Amino acid sequence: LGLAAQKGQHEAQALLGQMLFNGDRLPRQAARGLMWLTLARDSAGTDETWIKENYNRAFAKASDDDRAMCLQMLEQWVQGRREQ
Structure with missing residues (x-):
């Protein structure tokens, strides 16, 4: 799954x-x-509402610290993809 x-x-x-x-x-x-949920949401098709719903639930439950850390991880992910 991770791969x-x-x-x-x-x-x-x-x-x-x-x-x-x-x-x-x-x-x-x-x-x-x-x-991971953010990346999935950004790539999901319009018919894949389960992905968007899972993202929305997680985002609503996430703490401010979790959201900030998520942003840092996303920036690292994007940077790593550019370097490939």
Whole structure:
């Protein structure tokens, strides 16, 4: 799942993000989970409402610190993709 998410598969990003945000079968990492959910939301098609709904739920529950950390992680992700 992690490899598929790293390769940009938005369904995998959404599932991994949800698992990390909620601590489902993985240690809870809310900011990292929100990062994956954000990437998935940005790539999801209009018919993939489940991704947008999961993102919206996580964003609403996330603390300000989690949101700020998520932004930093997203910036690193984008920078890393540019360097490839």
